[in-house]
Amino acid sequence: MAELKYLSGFGSEFSSEDPRKPGALPEGQNSPQRCPYGLYAEQLSGTAFTAPRHDNKRSWLYRIRPSVIHKPFKKLDVAKHLTHKWDEQEPDPNQSRWLPFDIPSPDQKVDFVAGLHTVCGAGDARSRHGIAIHVYLCNASMDKSAFYSSDGDFLIVPQQGVLKITTEFGKMEVAPNEIAVVQLGMRFAVHVDGPSRGYILEVFDGHFKLPDLGPIGANGLANPRDFLTPVAHYEDVDLPGFKIISKYQGSLFVAEQDHSPFDVVAWHGNYVPYKYDLSKFMVINAVAYDHCDPSIFTVLTCPSTKPGVAIADFVIFPPRWSVQEHTFRPPYYHRNCMSEFMGLILGSYEAKEGGFLPGGASLHSMMTPHGPDDKCFNAASNEELKPQKIAVGTQAFMFESSLSMAITKWGAETCQKLDAKYYECWQNLPKLFSDKINV
């Protein structure tokens, strides 16, 4: 496949035209009486019409057929572990850790949609407040089908396998250590080359933003120009039985149509899918002493209406220099008024070298204590504090949410990956209390 082209920037007003149809984008207005090349104009609204200008998100799509040409939606039962049922299990405040989730074996063909499994979540898509954390476990490409969520934005974190994502806006390729965001209502199809696994943070409230930088200044963390949006690319194909799959109020529905929905010849707007390479993150950290809160590594945030409180933050733990003097350098012991779901894309995580593995996960719920295991504590309390490059070849991440999440039945039981012995990693932390002030 030829190398894909992208537009660079975050939250920009973009426009794109498939080069095979120059002039497809109407000039000077959104809805001409007749669009160039006989296209239909369709607006995709990502915020209320009346949202303040700095928050307002919408795009105009110029397409071969309007999306409305489809047969009625019917319930679809291909992903039986995709759910918003947060009451399936009794609440469980324990520290939870999952071994890597199983990818289906080659004798079962499972695509991205059928491979969606919900691990935990909270809230309600109907009142547009909440999140769901899913994993996708698949080995086959979507065929004659496209998916969209009517519930929330998907932040997709591939852990194994490259995702080739065809969207209405064009194509993107997303490899492990990159992420993609496909926002509410945007149709997409996922092609995979083999066994594929990753994590999804779905937010029901609103959209992801770059965090404010405050005293950091105008540059740093995830820089806007490193976000990439696809360029317009259309296919003009009649495909009887093409399936449009909608995730709607936590369930899947399918509607058939006889053509590809990837028929957008040109588009413009600021409501777009995008990808980001996590290796581009400009890491800022403590260079004198103490351990910064992990919010310093926020890539994207979906804010709530409370100042400074996120519905969910996407935070990474990238390779970086650790230089703090007279400091216990690993993550501190912690009880949080936020829920911390962590996953591992590559390598290992400094606070726990064993047990937390790529493709697995952990959840430290609201006010549940967590922190370094005994090995990490002992090593970090006694090590010589030289400048040290840490997390080399690794990438852990956290979905941190102000919501108190429930684990689904699949997450708690059916997946059979929950590690009942996780708590043991803290049980051997020694009592070091002594009469001597300098230990």
Ligand SMILES: O=C(O)Cc1cc(O)ccc1O
């Ligand atoms: O390891 C964790 O659970 C996440 C985490 C990281 C960090 O640097 C500080 C606090 C914290 O909870």
Ligand SMILES: [Fe+2]
């Ligand atoms: Fe924490």
